[in-house]
Amino acid sequence: MSTSFHPDKKGFYGPFGGAYIPEMLIPNIESLKKKYLKILNSDTFRKSFKTLLEDYAGRPTPLYYATRLSEHYGCNIWLKREDLAHTGSHKINNTIGQILLAREMGKKRIIAETGAGQHGVATATVCALMGLKCVVYMGETDIERQAPNVARMKMLGAEVKTAISGSRTLKDATNEALRDWIANPLNTYYLIGSVVGPHPYPDLVARLQSVISGEIQWQLRNKTGKAEPDYVVACVGGGSNAAGSFYHYLSTPEVKLIGAEASGQGLTSGKTAASIALGETGVIHGSMTYLMQTDDGQITEPYSISAGLDYPGIGPLHAWLNQTGRARYLSVTDQEALDAALLITRKEGIIPALESAHALAALDQLELKSEQNVVVTISGRGDKDMKAYMEKLKLL
Amino acid sequence: MKKLISLFKQKRNLLSVYFTAGFPELNSTVPILKALEEGGADFVEIGMPYSDPLADGPVIQNSSSRALTNGMSLKVLFEQLKDIKQQVSIPLILMGYLNPVLKFGFNAFIERCKETGISGLIIPDLPYETYIEKYEPVFARNKISNIFLITPQTPKQRILNLDQASTSFLYMVSSAAVTGTRQGLSKRQIKYFKRINSMKLSTPRMVGFGISNHETFKEVCQYAHGAIVGSAFIKHLENYGHDQEAIINFVKNLKTGEQTDI
Ligand SMILES: Cc1ncc(COP(=O)(O)O)c(C=O)c1O
Numbered sequence: 001m002s003t004s005f006h007p008d009k010k011g012f013y014g015p016f017g018g019a020y021i022p023e024m025l026i027p028n029i030e031s032l033k034k035k036y037l038k039i040l041n042s043d044t045f046r047k048s049f050k051t052l053l054e055d056y057a058g059r060p061t062p063l064y065y066a067t068r069l070s071e072h073y074g075c076n077i078w079l080k081r082e083d084l085a086h087t088g089s090h091k092i093n094n095t096i097g098q099i100l101l102a103r104e105m106g107k108k109r110i111i112a113e114t115g116a117g118q119h120g121v122a123t124a125t126v127c128a129l130m131g132l133k134c135v136v137y138m139g140e141t142d143i144e145r146q147a148p149n150v151a152r153m154k155m156l157g158a159e160v161k162t163a164i165s166g167s168r169t170l171k172d173a174t175n176e177a178l179r180d181w182i183a184n185p186l187n188t189y190y191l192i193g194s195v196v197g198p199h200p201y202p203d204l205v206a207r208l209q210s211v212i213s214g215e216i217q218w219q220l221r222n223k224t225g226k227a228e229p230d231y232v233v234a235c236v237g238g239g240s241n242a243a244g245s246f247y248h249y250l251s252t253p254e255v256k257l258i259g260a261e262a263s264g265q266g267l268t269s270g271k272t273a274a275s276i277a278l279g280e281t282g283v284i285h286g287s288m289t290y291l292m293q294t295d296d297g298q299i300t301e302p303y304s305i306s307a308g309l310d311y312p313g314i315g316p317l318h319a320w321l322n323q324t325g326r327a328r329y330l331s332v333t334d335q336e337a338l339d340a341a342l343l344i345t346r347k348e349g350i351i352p353a354l355e356s357a358h359a360l361a362a363l364d365q366l367e368l369k370s371e372q373n374v375v376v377t378i379s380g381r382g383d384k385d386m387k388a389y390m391e392k393l394k395l396l
Numbered sequence: 397m398k399k400l401i402s403l404f405k406q407k408r409n410l411l412s413v414y415f416t417a418g419f420p421e422l423n424s425t426v427p428i429l430k431a432l433e434e435g436g437a438d439f440v441e442i443g444m445p446y447s448d449p450l451a452d453g454p455v456i457q458n459s460s461s462r463a464l465t466n467g468m469s470l471k472v473l474f475e476q477l478k479d480i481k482q483q484v485s486i487p488l489i490l491m492g493y494l495n496p497v498l499k500f501g502f503n504a505f506i507e508r509c510k511e512t513g514i515s516g517l518i519i520p521d522l523p524y525e526t527y528i529e530k531y532e533p534v535f536a537r538n539k540i541s542n543i544f545l546i547t548p549q550t551p552k553q554r555i556l557n558l559d560q561a562s563t564s565f566l567y568m569v570s571s572a573a574v575t576g577t578r579q580g581l582s583k584r585q586i587k588y589f590k591r592i593n594s595m596k597l598s599t600p601r602m603v604g605f606g607i608s609n610h611e612t613f614k615e616v617c618q619y620a621h622g623a624i625v626g627s628a629f630i631k632h633l634e635n636y637g638h639d640q641e642a643i644i645n646f647v648k649n650l651k652t653g654e655q656t657d658i
Contacts, residue, residue, distance in 0.1 A: 010525070020494055022451045022520035023545035024569060026554070165457050166447060175450045179574045182451065185549050186572075282495045283521065284448070296469040297499025298447040 005250040011199020017316035019198035021286040024182040057086040063219035068347040075368040080377045089380030090241040091122035097208035099126040107189035109133045113177040115170035116308035117149025119193030124158035134158040137176040139169040167301035194238025195315030198286030209244025230372040233258040235359040239315035241379040260362035262304035263331035273302035275314040276329040284313040305334035306354035336361040353380035397539045400487040400515040410622025416443035416459040418468025424638040431640045435647025444492030451520045453576030455627040481513040491518040516541035562599040570605045577627045578606035589619035610653035
């Protein structure tokens with residue numbers, strides 16, 4: 001029997017996933033579990049989703065042949081331009097899908113967590129579009145380093161609530177969102193931003209983001225005559241742009257799948273977010289997966305220059321892809337990501353998000369051959385990271 | 397577990413108090429337990445602090461992070477409770493989240509609980525389904541009771557299943573909320589308590605979350621076997637530290653409504 005990369009009925013990918021949640025969340029999760037596939041597969045949903053992705057979000061995003069980057073690496077580099085999607089990252093694919101789902105389920109109030117602010121902005125955007133109330137939880141630390149996105153959310157009409165517990169970053173914002181959902185079980189929909197959390201969220205978000213690999217297939221076939229590249233490379237925070245980039249290739253073993261996770265100042269520096277390289281199995285935000293923890297099972301505070309990769313866990317699908325060897329996960333430091341960001345900017349005139357720069361930097365760790373086709377997902381654009389770029393690249 | 401079951405058989409209007417181990421000070425665990433017993437608590441829930449307590453409000457979150465900073469861990473806690481059987485006779489329950497328990501080793505953890513004389517466990521993020529599938533035998537073998545939560549949103553059939561699987565009492569979460577202190581009871585809460593009462597469940601219920609004074613305690617006892625006080629006691633510890641007399645008075649006041657000056 002071939003390995004399945006889809007969750008079983010209880011939401012497990014091998015030993016990973018599931019729904020380790022307090023009783024207070026069970027009714028909401030059960031109702032989502034019962035409805036999500038039915039709604040996602042309905043004609044009405046498919047039609048609205050497709051129309052909004054095309055006319056509102058600007059899909060399909062281009063698959064761009066990066067000539068000068070290809071010369072540099074001595075192979076064919078194709079950039080999947082999620083940075084050109086509305087709101088500036090792949091996050092909009094997921095929020096459009098989930099807002100339609102929430103509407104179908106009759107929910108009136110939307111809550112979300114955000115790290116870099118990209119998911120918060122994408123959520124606030126679709127809430128404005130649908131006229132729904134929006135509350136976004138964001139860690140205090142992230143609010144400081146992502147001020148422009150905070151302003152965008154506010155302009156879009158969202159209420160941004162500061163998470164002041166724990167390390168005051170993404171994991172704490174997620175805790176706060178879950179607490180809000182516990183306190184508001186009836187009217188509220190939790191619009192999670194990555195392939196994390198209790199089942200069915202990892203599967204739901206992966207399906208919605210799979211539009212990325214769906215497009216890569218036909219775009220690459222049109223351009224090269226072959227739908228399968230040699231490599232697909234994407235960065236991994238919670239893992240949604242990577243899950244979406246890998247999705248249609250999961251059962252095509254000749255396509256090598258590469259995830260780039262943030263090792264911050266280095267794997268052994270103690271300032272890292274490399275959940276797969278360092279993580280051990282445990283439960284975080286309702287899911288059994290790899291996470292960064294102490295010897296006593298306390299979740300540790302992650303670090304990365306990139307706020308979107310600053311999460312101590314990883315979606316359970318990726319834990320499974322790693323364990324089965326279907327995908328390989330490479331660690332990229334802050335400095336390597338900064339170097340890669342400058343390289344693509346100077347070679348292609350594309351300023352990537354710091355998260356996406358990690359995917360580009362992973363190319364240095366691959367043995368690439370001249371005939372090979374390598375797809376790199378540029379998950380977002382760099383506007384939100386200009387402050388970090390200015391400081392680190394000494395642009396002022 | 398036997399201790400806990402016979403307590404429910406013998407007494408009504410039970411008061412259980414929650415506190416976080418290692419708060420306000422690393423070594424305040426045992427002195428607090430003794431004072432709670434002396435004050436008249438019928439049983440105690442000892443919180444195992446966790447970095448990400450997602451069912452808890454700010455008061456317990458804060459006590460947990462302070463306890464962790466103080467150096468609390470499961471190893472330290474079991475060491476502190478080594479001789480607790482000789483020191484305290486009311487039933488003890490541990491309450492905490494799944495990840496530190498998994499890291500300790502689930503079976504090893506349950507066995508340590510048994511050695512220590514722990515009667516039951518409340519692990520909010522260990523769902524009923526997983527318990528039945530994986531862990532029921534190890535709880536049964538070690539005579540530790542797993543305590544389930546029910547909430548105003550829990551469907552009827554699920555409540556019946558939880559009642560069936562329950563070996564001591566059901567923890568009735570008073571409203572849709574995380575832990576924290578609240579004022580009085582609403583009509584809607586009373587309706588919910590009555591609805592559960594009318595189900596004629598086989599296991600007794602304790603009401604928890606938001607119970608903070610004698611009046612609410614007394615009122616809740618009309619509809620359940622007793623009540624659990626958590627955040628209000630943590631606030632007391634924040635204000636007065638783990639002074640024995642003050643704790644004894646706090647518990648007495650909760651149970652009887654009599655105010656003693658401290
Ligand atoms: C541009 C961008 N890329 C990647 C990520 C990481 O998330 P994920 O791993 O779910 O794609 C984020 C998260 O905020 C992001 O903003």
